[in-house]
Amino acid sequence: MLSLVQEEFKNEELSLVVHRKPDCLVEFDVHATAELIQKAKKLATKNVAKEVEIPGFRKGKAPNEIVAKKFAPQIERELHKQLADQAYIGAQKLAHVHLLNNNAKISYDLKSFDSNGAHLVFSFETEPQIPVVDKALFERKPVEKPEVSDKQIDEAVRQMMFFYAQWTPVTERPIQDGDYIMIDLDTIDGETTTQVFRNVRFEVSKERMAAWMQNLVAGAKSGDVLEGMSEADATASDKEKEEFQPKKVRLTILKVEEAQLPALDDEFAKKVGSETVEAMRKSIEDLLNARAEEKVQKDLREQINDFLSENYPFDLPKSLIAAETNHRLQQLMQESKFKSEWNRSSEEEKKKIENNVTNEAIQAIRIFYISRKIVQDAKIPVTHKEIQEEAVATMRYFSSPKTDQIPKELFALALSKILLAKAQDFILGLTSTEQPTI
DSSP states (O other), X not given: XXXXXXXXXXXXXXXXXXXXXXXXXXXXXXXXXXXXHHHHHHHHHHHHHHHOOOTTSOTTOSOHHHHHHHTHHHHHHHHHHHHHHHHHHHXXXXXXXXXXXXXXXXXXXXXXXXXXXXXXXEEEEOOOOOOXXXXXXXXXXXXXXXXXXXXXXXXXXXXXHGGGOEEEXXXXXXXXXXXXXXXXXXXXXXXXXXXXXXXXXXEOSTTTSOHHHHHHHTTOOTTOEEEEEOOOOTTSOHHHHHHOOOOEEEEEEEEEEEEEOOOOSHHHHHHTTOSSHHHHHHHHHHHHHHHHHHHHHHHHHHHHHHHHHHHOOOOOOHHHHHHHHHHHHHHHHTSHHHHHHHHHSOHHHHHHHHHHHHHHHHHHHHHHHHHHHHHHHTTOOOOHHHHHHHHHHHHTTTOOOOGGGSOHHHHHHHHHHHHHHHHHHHHHTOOOOOOOOO
16 A cells, blocks of 8 residues: 655654555554663563562562563563554654544554664554635535425415315225325335335325326226336426336235315314414415425535535545444344345345445545534534534434433434534535634
8 A cells, every 4th residue: 555645753762754544544664763672671671570479579579680580581572562552652742643533443563673673563543634625615506496386385285184084985986086095015126026115195196196106006996906117207307207217016005095175264274273274374385485495405505515525535544434334234224124125135235235325424424524624624613502402302303301311322413413514504604603612
């Protein structure tokens, strides 16, 4: 592996060349002087003397000269250890290249050794070297805000009405337009069947069901199992048609129903928390506008993530990538659907999944590091309270925890979210104050 960067240091005990290599790997090439050898030997003799017993002397009190004669092999072994420790400590005092974390491993190789000097090589991972981000280079692309019109409001009202609908089973006649069907859907590839979804309701209509599915269920009844091919809709864009991959499917009709919706009046509006239909529609309009604005912000922030990823690449430690990949795979394995698909996958398919997860891990780690640097460089405050509130908000999706019960992993995730949001705000020009980070 070729060295990318070399730095040289020297004092009376050692000379050091620091090689910075790909994947955040650092190599200390150390030449120890006779002075450091003697220092290590004294420490080795002292340590051995503390542990051995010599007749006529209390344990640990025998003169070093006697210990050196009687326990030369033990001192030699301890000397190598002390030499490695002292050489590494001395090299760090000169170079100040910190380990990646407290769990980082240091590889050590003693190339040569005698009383006049020694050649030692240490290898370890360090933190990534993050580039400085110039936010002026970010070019915001226009983002179209989703339309909020009477049509969207009408559809939202209609979906709310289904919560109060009266459902009547259809068993005697074939399926017709306006019916609602509950179905299971699987894809079939040779001998392999893959679940797409279970117990999902569809309205049988041109507006709300894909044409291929509508044609497939036409004339069928509850309990039927149908097979066919999925197809791109005629109304799809050219790009959507090009990207669409037809698949053989198996569709199981679990039940067929008719729905009687409630009357759209003030009484219904009161059921959903509004005094009048007009007030209900205004509330829905406000909600849809808020969601539309969230969509705009999300798209803008995705632009920033792409900008950072494309313009500021940097190396990452392999151990960090491996740990994050493993963590993500373990999280996925807790999902029954993913685990089922994994168990059915070939070795080649599993490798592809692992590669995708690894790429996602690399992206996430890079975004974390570069977000942290943006926040630090801009002196944007990040408080413990903000991180705790974000962690609690995340936990509330699952329970109502006490703050002392929040796992460390969740605090780490909350910190990542806070850093990214603040970095994105800074690039978008939304940061109003710049103070020291807490």
